[in-house]
Amino acid sequence: MPLLQVENLGVSFRSTPVVHDVSFTVDKARTLGIVGESGSGKSMSLLAATGLLGPGAVVNGRTLFDGTDLVTASPRHLRSIRGRDIGFVFQDPSSNLHPLVPIGRQIGEALTAHHRLDRKTVRRRVIELLDEVGIPRAQERLDDHPVHFSGGMRQRVMIAIALANNPQLVIADEPTTALDATVQASILALLRRLQQDHGMALVLVSHDLAVVSELADDVVVMRSGRVVESGPVDRVYNAPTHSYTVELLEPLAQPVAAPAGPRPERPELVRIENLTKGFRISRKEHRPVLWDIDLRIGEGEIVGLVGESGSGKSTLSRIVTGLDVADTGTVSFRGTSYVASGKRRPVVDPQVRRSIQMVFQDPYGSLNPRRKIAQILAAPFELSTDLPGPQIRRRVGELLESVGLPGDFADRYPVQLSGGQRQRVAIARALALDPALVVADEPVSALDKTTARQIVELLRSLRDERGTSLLFVSHDLGVVSALCDRVAVLHDGVIVEQGYTDEVFADPAHDYTRTLLGAVPGSTRKETVDA
Known part of the structure; x- marks a missing residue:
């Protein structure tokens, strides 16, 4: 039985449908990539599936997580699942980390929201998490604020928050957008290692199919609120069946060939x-x-x-x-x-x-x-x-x-x-x-x-x-x-x-x-x- 099973999910705002009949599954200890351009409905589908859309949204279909339908679950039940059984890593760590609260306290809040723990236990666990996600001198950084961290390090803090309660599933929504190539590679390597070490399931949302190919076992391609192609990542990457997937696989730009003759001298x-x-x-x-x-x-x-x-x-x-x-x-x-x-x-x-x-x-x-x-x-x-x-x-x-x-x-x-x-x-x-x-x-x-x-x-x-x-x-x-x-x-x-x-x-x-x-x-x- 899949850990997460989304069936015929639909989302509408003021009678205007934005997500249409979306279905996919996430198995335990596997990684699903969801790709598509901005506005394709990737993030909207996952927000709807986990009950994070506001009251203005009308959500249809089913989302079964470990046997529980999240679409019809009560707000109290959803709060007990989110953060404990399902962790989230959002796109922009600068917007999702409180600028005035030390990062140690922010990670600790993810623990105390679901468990009654004394201060020493929380501090010890926070240091363990910072070590695990690769923050150097973790014990010395507990009282630092987000402004003292680079973009890649802030994203590592977000990953530490997502992992705080050893969730069964982590949803990473564009976790490497706007990061440079080497930092992006380190975040992807970290997610891969953590997924293997913890045996958790991972959903990776991205507009870059090359990024998804680094981690995913399976991939879902979305366009205009619909799933246009899905399957094992090797098959989709090497033999796509939909023209939109082919377009996503094309390089962002083709390298320019070197000129055959001498290069022009340009005035300075x-x-x-x-x-x-x-x-x-x-x-x-x-x-x-x-x-x-x-x-x-x-x-x-x-x-x-x-x-x-x-x-x-x-x-x-x-x-x-x-x-x-x-x-x-x-x-x-x-x-x-x-x-x-x-x-x-x-x-x-x-x-x-x-x-x-x-x-x-x-x-x-x-x-x-x-x-x-x-x-x-x-x-x-x-x-x-x-x-x-x-x-x-x-x-x-x-x-x-x-x-x-x-x-x-x-x-x-x-x-x-x-x-x-x-x-x-x-x-x-x-x-x-x-x-x-x-x-x-x-x-x-x-x-x-x-x-x-x-x-x-x-x-x-x-x-x-x-x-x-x-x-x-x-x-x-x-x-x-x-x-x-x-x-x-x-x-x-x-x-x-x-x-x-x-x-x-x-x-x-x-x-x-x-x-x-x-x-x-x-x-x-x-x-x-x-x-």
């Missing part, structure tokens, strides 16, 4: 020389972030910047855009230095400020939720030009068209747009003043593969049609391989390798570059299949 647009940056943690402690950075970006060139979380990628991006200042070194735009070293805030010439724009990682946080899209896109013109209102409105329409959005989106608010549509608006805003350089900081990391592919094609067309240069910051080496002319590999604040992308990825000279390439999800399985 931006040069970074001898740049160093650090942050003061306390009166006595100064933590270096960037060391002696040298990098150039040519006119109409796309340069990739790759590295793990905490390597200094975003700090370098902020310095290049004039949002931060270096301790030493210079950044020059067409031969003129525009960011001076020192402690003061950077003062950038208005013309340079217009010529260098930024697209931030989070399309949800970078747009003002209280302003319509028309107001957001009009702001650059209102601040930097003397254009009259009718011309600004026309330019707003042209910007929306340039990023593939309908003109009527101008009257919408960001909340009415999907993640990919919001990122297109952010790109349109960056293009408003026809910049020479756009710095894109992880612009596709939180997007599903279909949406991310569209954003990559959009960025490529900007270079081809407008001649816009790009500094493309990413931990996705597949996208960098396809999009970027040259790549710089950043490790612990130092550029350890740089060169033409095809040459660096085909024959990496540094061990760290080889580590990054080896950590790409699905690479091992792909090599096995090809062999």
